[in-house]
Amino acid sequence: MNKFTLSTIVENKALSSDVYLITVKLPFRIDAKPGQFCILRVNGRLDPLLGRPFSIFDLEGETVKFLYRIKGKGTKILSEMKENEKISFIGPLGKWYPYPEGNFLVVAGGIGIASVYYLIKKFPERAIVFYGVRLKNEIFFFEEIKKFAKEIYVSTEEGEFGYKGVITELFQNKAKNLDLPIYACGPMLMIKELKKIVNDRKCYVAVEERMACGVGACLGCVINTVNGLKRVCTDGAVFELRELIL
Ligand SMILES: Cc1cc2nc3c(=O)[nH]c(=O)nc-3n(C[C@H](O)[C@H](O)[C@H](O)COP(=O)(O)OP(=O)(O)OC[C@H]3O[C@@H](n4cnc5c(N)ncnc54)[C@H](O)[C@@H]3O)c2cc1C
Ligand code: FES
Structure with missing residues (x-):
């Protein structure tokens, strides 16, 4: 459409x-x-x-x-x-997250939860969710996510709720070695940290780039990947993390 x-x-x-x-x-x-x-x-x-x-x-x-x-x-x-x-x-x-075959890991930072909530809901009791925010009052839909997810881990920067620190640290502590696909959305800093942790593992990331036309015509949303320049609106917004040059 x-x-x-x-x-x-x-x-x-x-x-x-x-x-x-x-x-x-x-x-x-x-x-x-x-x-x-x-x-x-x-x-x-x-x-x-x-x-x-x-x-x-x-x-x-x-x-x-x-x-x-x-x-x-x-x-x-x-x-x-x-x-x-x-x-x-x-x-x-845009492209969607490839459907997971079994359990899967989710890493969401802040408003990035908006991109993965529907995935967690669509595959009930299969997502192990890592949800990081700055402050406790920035956690949205916690009870709903808890209901749909297999497990949920939350971090806040000052430790008001859940783990004290950033979500990539908690992910590294708990899930670094789990051999499951990862789905992530959040600020660029989080994505960069995640890239260091997951190396070449299957990790799908929804990229947020400024957009104009939204349908591939203006080239206003291009990003650099190992396969050349890609348009976020039509080639993404979901990409494999190992493809992105950050
Ligand atoms: C595929 C996709 C999905 C998105 N989904 C959501 C979502 O579910 N919920 C949500 O809150 N936001 C989402 N965003 C981001 C959202 O589109 C922007 O925040 C919004 O367009 C900003 O518009 P504005 O007119 O309020 O800000 P503007 O006045 O256009 O910009 C304000 C400031 O925000 C920065 N900015 C604007 N757009 C972006 C962007 N896309 N990424 C990073 N910085 C930006 C500008 O550089 C500027 O500093 C998504 C972006 C993309 C590309
Ligand atoms: S926004 Fe126009 S090509 Fe992507």
């Missing part, structure tokens, strides 16, 4: 001062897979003209949820939108 379609906001709820969960109802069912994303554009506005990409957080029939953090102008405007307002979207876009 590569053209903008109007959807209706069912709910746009603040979960903290800067993190929101928006639920939109589409005019039809979509068959999206974990790791794919949509582009949301505030209907009828020219500023900001471009849409913004968001991972599919959860999906049931025609109803899609996106978990997002306010970063700049576009996400601020999005956070101010109300129930029953219309919003344009394109999606689902």
Whole structure:
């Protein structure tokens, strides 16, 4: 589906001062897979003209949820939108996380949980989840993740909840030697640390890059890989970590 379609906001709820969960109802069912994303554009506005990409957080029939953090102008405007307002979207876009055959490891940093939640939910009691945040109040959907996951480990930077430190340390302590595929999304610093730990193991990462067209036409989202330049919007956003030059 590569053209903008109007959807209706069912709910746009603040979960903290800067993190929101928006639920939109589409005019039809979509068959999206974990790791794919949509582009949301505030209907009828020219500023900001471009849409913004968001991972599919959860999906049931025609109803899609996106978990997002306010970063700049576009996400601020999005956070101010109300129930029953219309919003344009394109999606689902991009590659998805290859489906795991058995148990699997998940490493999520901060709002990166938005990209992997649907994967954890889709394969119940198979994910061993490592979820790192700065502060305890930045942990979202803990009870739901606990319900769907096989195991969950949390880290906070000051140790307010779970392990004290960053999530890659906890992952290294507990799961470094587990021979399971890894699915990760989070800040670039986390991805770089993870790359040092996992070396050449199977690790799939959803990359967040600035986007313009979202459909492969503008080359505004290219990243460097061992196989040359790749477009995040169409060649990704999910890549194998060993492919990325960070
Ligand atoms: C495939 C994909 C999926 C994404 N999924 C989610 C999601 O589920 N939840 C979520 O909160 N965010 C997600 N993002 C990031 C989100 O798209 C950006 O935060 C958003 O576009 C920022 O728009 P803005 O107008 O608010 O900020 P802008 O005003 O455009 O920018 C504000 C600041 O944020 C930086 N920035 C903007 N976009 C990005 C980006 N993509 N990566 C890193 N820095 C950026 C800018 O350089 C600037 O410093 C995703 C990005 C991609 C590419
Ligand atoms: S955003 Fe235009 S090519 Fe990717």
